[in-house]
Amino acid sequence: MITPRRVLHVDLDAFFASVEIRDNPSLAGKPVAVGYGEGSRGVICAASYEARAFGVGAATSVHVARARCPSLILIPPRHDRYSDVSREVMEVLGGWSPVVEQVSVDEAYLDLNGTEQLHGSLEDAGRGIRAAVKSATGLTISVGGASSKLVAKIAAGAEKPNGLTIVPPGSEAAWLAPRKVGVIPGIGPVAQSVLRELDILTCGDLATAPDDHLVRRFGDRGPDLKLLARGIDDTPVDDGGERKSLGREMTLDDDIADPEALETLLLGLVEEVSYSLRSEGLLARTVTLKLKDAEFQSITRQVKLAQPSDLAGPIFEAARALLEKTARGSAYRLIGVSTSDLGEDEQLALFDGAAQARERTITAAADTMRRKYGEDAITRARLLEETEE
Numbered sequence: 001m002i003t004p005r006r007v008l009h010v011d012l013d014a015f016f017a018s019v020e021i022r023d024n025p026s027l028a029g030k031p032v033a034v035g036y037g038e039g040s041r042g043v044i045c046a047a048s049y050e051a052r053a054f055g056v057g058a059a060t061s062v063h064v065a066r067a068r069c070p071s072l073i074l075i076p077p078r079h080d081r082y083s084d085v086s087r088e089v090m091e092v093l094g095g096w097s098p099v100v101e102q103v104s105v106d107e108a109y110l111d112l113n114g115t116e117q118l119h120g121s122l123e124d125a126g127r128g129i130r131a132a133v134k135s136a137t138g139l140t141i142s143v144g145g146a147s148s149k150l151v152a153k154i155a156a157g158a159e160k161p162n163g164l165t166i167v168p169p170g171s172e173a174a175w176l177a178p179r180k181v182g183v184i185p186g187i188g189p190v191a192q193s194v195l196r197e198l199d200i201l202t203c204g205d206l207a208t209a210p211d212d213h214l215v216r217r218f219g220d221r222g223p224d225l226k227l228l229a230r231g232i233d234d235t236p237v238d239d240g241g242e243r244k245s246l247g248r249e250m251t252l253d254d255d256i257a258d259p260e261a262l263e264t265l266l267l268g269l270v271e272e273v274s275y276s277l278r279s280e281g282l283l284a285r286t287v288t289l290k291l292k293d294a295e296f297q298s299i300t301r302q303v304k305l306a307q308p309s310d311l312a313g314p315i316f317e318a319a320r321a322l323l324e325k326t327a328r329g330s331a332y333r334l335i336g337v338s339t340s341d342l343g344e345d346e347q348l349a350l351f352d353g354a355a356q357a358r359e360r361t362i363t364a365a366a367d368t369m370r371r372k373y374g375e376d377a378i379t380r381a382r383l384l385e386e387t388e389e
Contacts, residue, residue: 004169006112006122007237009144009152010093010129012086013161015106016046019085020075022138031056032073036264038062043261045077045250045268049161057253059333061261079272083279085137092136096129101237105248105272109149111237122146123166130164146172150233154183172231177204184228188296188333194218203229246282247290247338248272255294255331259324262335266323267316269337274312277339283308284339287315289322292334301326308343315339 012018016034021027031051035044042062051057054069065072086105093100096119099111112125119125122145133141144155145166154176155165167175181187181195181203194217200206206229214222227233248269256262266289277284288302301322305314319337 003113004147006115006125007146007149007152008110008112008122008126008129009149009156010089010108010110010133011142011144011153011156011160012089012106013140013142014046014048014052015086015139016077016082017048017051018139019078019082021048023081027073030073031069031071032075033065034075034077035062035065036077036268038074042074043256043264044074045265047253058250059252059254059256059261059265077268079268080275083272083276085139088137089133089139089141092132093129095132096125099237099239101239109152109237121166123164126164126166130162146231148172148231148233149235149237150185150228151176151231153185154179157183167231173204173207173229176229176231177202177207179203181206181229184225186228186296187225188294190295191218244342245288245338245340246273246276246280246284246342247288247336248276249290249334249336249338251334252332255333257327257329257331259327259329262323262327262332263320265335266319266337267312269335270312270316270319273337273339274310274315277310277342281344282342283310283344284315285341285343286339287318287322288338288340289319289326290334290336290338291323291326291332293330293332296333299326302340304341308341 017032020034021032029050031054032048033044033051033056034046036042044056044060044062044065045058047056047058051069051072054072056065056069056072062074082105090100090102090108093108093110097110097112097115101109103109112119112122115125119128126143126145130141130143133139140162142156142160142163144152144158146152146155147169151167151172155167156163158165179202181200182192184203195201195206198209198213198217200209207226209226211223211226214225218225250265250269284305285308286302286304288300291299293299303318303322305318307314309315315337
């Protein structure tokens with residue numbers, strides 16, 4: 001008999017906004033958003049649950065956000081701070097499992113196979129991890145547990161914030177059955193519309209749908225959707241071993257097509273990635289842009305840097321060029337950037353030209369100011385600029 005896997009998915013609740021509230025307790029209970037700029041060009045990248053109640057979320061323009069919530073408190077992002085706190089959380093998770101797969105700055109999977117005697121049931125482990133993260137960082141997390149990564153992820157979102165949902169082995173299909181098909185990663189609005197035409201609204205409907213109907217509408221992918229609707233997913237938790245890449249991505253609450261807004265979000269992500277590279281003493285040789293459209297179709301493009309770097313300037317220019325070639329006015333619900341072909345930075349001076357040397361001097365000074373006076377002591381002007389003179 002095959003022993004069911006024990007997988008937990010951990011999702012930090014409203015991460016960026018929660019960090020700001022933790023660092024400034026006077027914000028507690030208020031509608032808080034983290035975002036760039038003002039007016040129609042400004043964009044929200046995260047919102048507290050109080051702000052979400054007004055319809056404010058990732059990718060909402062600042063203009064719309066203020067119209068929906070006049071009392072909104074808008075705070076410029078501090079990506080260096082979020083990276084530092086994320087590392088604190090991942091260190092906590094590492095104490096519960098030797099196999100932790102960090103999938104974003106605020107999400108991770110844990111493989112708890114063989115830890116029953118140490119941590120007890122998945123529910124016991126989930127409860128313990130929630131308490132450990134809260135104690136170490138002051139932040140709340142939502143935890144989902146199941147025999148697969150797919151169901152664990154869906155379960156983590158079932159009772160946010162500060163939720164704990166465990167789906168026992170063998171009950172995955174029954175647990176998913178009444179839920180809307182949209183909870184399955186990869187089934188976006190367009191696919192949901194097609195499924196509605198087939199009278200398929202829930203995971204239960206999809207799990208029992210005739211294969212020929214699905215093949216006609218979705219091709220070879222059709223039968224695979226049925227497996228997902230039943231919670232069948234054998235993807236392993238992968239800690240990646242030696243670090244091969246370092247990146248960040250952001251899922252947007254509203255699809256966004258505006259090129260300037262996408263560039264602004266991209267710059268914030270690059271700032272976070274470059275800071276992490278410098279913190280880990282790494283240089284990147286390859287930059288990869290990731291986009292996901294309204295149908296959850298992923299698009300990735302990559303380019304080699306002329307010289308390995310850990311600076312935001314050359315990484316952003318490479319990523320922006322990829323964005324300009326790829327986006328072309330389409331709307332996206334996820335944007336991300338990653339760096340790979342990583343190496344140590346012992347010979348940085350050999351790679352730096354005059355322009356990079358100047359940026360390195362400025363960056364080092366900025367990093368020093370952030371460490372001494374706080375992460376918001378200095379911010380790129382573009383991330384603060386207002387649209388009205």
